[in-house]
Amino acid sequence: MQKIVIVGGGAGGLELATQLGHKWGKKGKAEIHLVDANHTHLWKPLLHEVATGALDSGIDELNYQAHGKKHGFHFHIGKMKDLNREKKTIELAAIFDEDEEILPQRELEYGQLVIALGSVTNDFGTKGAAEHCYFLDARQQAETFHQKLLNQFIKANGSNNPEELSIAIVGAGATGVELSAELYNTTETLASYDMSQFNTDKLKVSLIEAGPQILPALPKRISNAAKRELEKLGVNVLTETMITEITEEGFITKNGDVIKAKLKVWAAGVKAPDFLANIAGLETNRVNQLAVKASLQTTLDDDIFAIGDCAFLLQANGKSVPPRAQAAHQQASHLLKVLAALHAGKPAPDFIYRDKGSLVSLSRYSTVGSLMGNLSKGSMMIEGRLARIVYVSLYRMHQIALHGYKHTLLLSLVGHINKVIRPRLKLH
Numbered sequence: 001m002q003k004i005v006i007v008g009g010g011a012g013g014l015e016l017a018t019q020l021g022h023k024w025g026k027k028g029k030a031e032i033h034l035v036d037a038n039h040t041h042l043w044k045p046l047l048h049e050v051a052t053g054a055l056d057s058g059i060d061e062l063n064y065q066a067h068g069k070k071h072g073f074h075f076h077i078g079k080m081k082d083l084n085r086e087k088k089t090i091e092l093a094a095i096f097d098e099d100e101e102i103l104p105q106r107e108l109e110y111g112q113l114v115i116a117l118g119s120v121t122n123d124f125g126t127k128g129a130a131e132h133c134y135f136l137d138a139r140q141q142a143e144t145f146h147q148k149l150l151n152q153f154i155k156a157n158g159s160n161n162p163e164e165l166s167i168a169i170v171g172a173g174a175t176g177v178e179l180s181a182e183l184y185n186t187t188e189t190l191a192s193y194d195m196s197q198f199n200t201d202k203l204k205v206s207l208i209e210a211g212p213q214i215l216p217a218l219p220k221r222i223s224n225a226a227k228r229e230l231e232k233l234g235v236n237v238l239t240e241t242m243i244t245e246i247t248e249e250g251f252i253t254k255n256g257d258v259i260k261a262k263l264k265v266w267a268a269g270v271k272a273p274d275f276l277a278n279i280a281g282l283e284t285n286r287v288n289q290l291a292v293k294a295s296l297q298t299t300l301d302d303d304i305f306a307i308g309d310c311a312f313l314l315q316a317n318g319k320s321v322p323p324r325a326q327a328a329h330q331q332a333s334h335l336l337k338v339l340a341a342l343h344a345g346k347p348a349p350d351f352i353y354r355d356k357g358s359l360v361s362l363s364r365y366s367t368v369g370s371l372m373g374n375l376s377k378g379s380m381m382i383e384g385r386l387a388r389i390v391y392v393s394l395y396r397m398h399q400i401a402l403h404g405y406k407h408t409l410l411l412s413l414v415g416h417i418n419k420v421i422r423p424r425l426k427l428h
Helices: 011-025 044-052 064-071 139-157 174-192 220-233 325-343 385-403 405-421
Strands: 002-007 030-036 074-077 080-084 089-092 095-097 100-103 106-109 112-115 165-170 203-208 236-238 243-246 250-253 258-260 263-266 301-306 357-362 366-373 376-383
Touching (some): 011 030, 011 064, 011 385, 044 139, 044 174, 044 385, 064 074, 139 174, 165 258, 174 203, 174 220, 220 357, 325 385, 376 385, 385 405
Parallel strands (some): 002 030, 002 112, 112 301, 165 203, 165 263, 203 236
Antiparallel strands (some): 080 089, 243 250, 250 258, 366 376
């Protein structure tokens, strides 16, 4: 029986495992296996909300083991560390609980392998970034930042002379922009929870971008609209500002200026995990992405596929497929067709990325972005309530791919109930 192993339970990997489990796993046509280093899945675009407490990850997370049981695939917890193409095995690192070994180093055989490991923050080797900055690549990192943020608020509120809370964020892509806005929502909400000594006047957020505009992947008119909204909140938006070093005091710019900050976040640039660089002789680029053909097969091994942020696919227009959740979703859906064609002995269809536009949430204050495709010729700028509805629908589409329409409707209902019966902010 064909054995398909998917490494990485992010947006693309989990959607693919779920759909393959339904199509082949439950019917005994193939063994579907999902590998991830964590027990649970959380949609990565929501991590900035976990970091600020706007989202309780314990409510929105999905357990891989239970989901696999329901949807026809097997789950293995573990972190991939190596690949043997001759033996067609992947190596999983040992798992420890403090000093106790829970699971030894293991090998897992595959017939076809799908690598969907996503991306991690790229600090470009900037001095002091790893030591002094928070990264928001995973739930644990977001929760660590959340605890530190709460402690800083409590400290400031308990002081007779409330100190300013300064937060600086490097990288004005979607994560940096959305985090900046959410921090003001958090401050206003905490002030209503008997932390009245601390308000948004004491919050100092700096958003630092090396390029000429924030949200560089979006049209300038949308970037300008987002910048106006952030500045209205009080965010100090700094463009064309290159950071060369990070110290405990703050960020040092190329000009020698110091941007002081008690909390420092690095959200500039992404790369695939370092261990993927030239793994097992496969072709990779300078940010460790696996080079793939239009069939999503790696260029040097037709039994190994890559999708999502860790895949490098050059399109006909000379541009690579961008590292976005919508790209991972489209590739997961396309890979279903590719695998079906290959199993039937037919040629694999080519993947064509269709940009649906991008939306950026500025917390409850606004949402801005553009829609592309069937709704308009070229792109159409939207903002406000309509943009917010479309933004929320993107997450609902991900849930539908995992659970179906009925289950997603129930999850949406539970979400609305929780807004009534639970605090507006996670306070612990």
